[in-house]
Structures are given as structure tokens and as C-alpha cells.
Amino acid sequence: MKDIIADLYDLIKESYDGKSIKVYRGDWKRRIKLVIKSMGYRLENFDDDVFVPLDTTKKPESFSTKSTGSNYKLSDCEKKHIVDNFNKVPTTEKWILSTGKAVDDVMKNLAQESVYEHPVHSMILDPDDPVWKNHFTNDELNEIRSFHLTPLPNIPNDIEQYLAIYEEDWKSAKELYKFADDQKHDPVDEFHLKWIRESFMRAAELFFYDDTLTLNDYSESDLLHEVWSFVCIG
Secondary structure: OHHHHHHOHHHHHHHOOOOOHHHHHHHHHHHHHHHHHHOOOOOOOOOHHHOOOOOOOOOOOOOOOOOOOOOOEOOHHHHHHHHHHHHOOOHHHOOEOOOOOEHHHHHHHHHHHOOEOOHHHHOOOOOOOHHHHHOOOHHHHHHHHHOOOOOOOOOOHHHHHHHHOOOOOOOOHHHHHHHHHHOOOOOOOOHHHHHHHHHHHHHHHOOOOOOOOOHHHOOHHHHHHHHOHHHHHO
């Protein structure tokens, strides 16, 4: 790892724009991990002590609130493509709140203002994301939360009973992984149980080499495909 950091020393130092050191380090850690993974290797640890000393007096660029922790900086071309998608929404199909505010327009404005990747760039609005408090009133956010709210169905008994066998005080992620790996299910008749088993295994893999998961190390795309991969598969 020291050799890799040494080779990237100048690039890491010159690219620093004044953002949080922790966030910037996480950004580079994510990039290095992805490259190492693409080569068929796994990075077991990231020694923060060897990270490049940075000039923390630099002022960060102006950007709107980043509540998701994503460090990916959007290019002008990417932002234009996103704004074009919002512009394709017909006026008659826009979501108009009781106050007369168009949700689509507010989302487009935030997408234009944001320098870094945010769920709004995928046309996703999470009313519990703190950033929206600067764009909607509390009443408007509650209206958004209750829009077409569908009550969740009860969990079937067989699934509830199956989930219960995983409710143990596991000593390590590897122990949980091995337990889940020992469970066998019919790939057709018990696909739902097989999916749960594999989801536990994928989640455990994220903690093999560290007891914590630093989400700053992941872009929105990484979160979907690495952390929440079981959602895609489901």
C-alpha cells in the first residue's frame, strides 16, 4: 500500500480541493480498492498513516449540501444529461403539491446546483434526507411522505421463522457467513429462503476485514451494487 500511495503522491496532493480530509481520503480509498479488485485482488486494510499530507488551508469549492456522503464529482456533460431528463417531464405530468410547488422543478434545481453525486441525479427523492429541508416546508415534506403510501404486508410465517435462526450474537462476520453458507435450499421451490441466505452472506463479506463500514468509501453506484446488491438481485 505504501508503494501505491507513493506512486500516486503528486496526483493525490495536486487534486485536493479543500474538502474534508476524511472524505477525500475515503474517495481515494474507494478508487484504489476498485482498481485492486478489478485486478483480482482484495485490499485487506488501508493504512491512513501513509496517506499524503495535505494542505488543509485550501478553501473547498462551493457546492450544495451533500447529505449522502458521495464523493463523485459530476462532469458538466453528466449534469446536462440529468437536467435534460428532468426537462422531458411534460408539464401536465409534474407532481404539484397542495401549495402549488412543482416537485419535479425543485428536484431539477437541486440537480443543477449540486456539484457532487446525489440521489436526485437519479430522480430519487428521499423526504428524510436533510437536504430537502432547505427546499420544502415540513408540511410539504409530510405531503410527499404520505403520497400514494402503501401499507406494507405482513411477513409470511415461514420467512419470519427463517429470519429468526439468524438472530444470534455472532462473534464475527466470518462466523455469520459460515452459518449462512451451511443452510441449503431448493433453488426453485425455496428461492425466497435462498435469497435471504445469500443476502446475509453478501452483507457479511463487507465486514471480513473491518468491523465497520465507511459509506464515504462508496459512490451512489457503489452503494447500490456492492452494499445493496441483494436489492438488485431480489
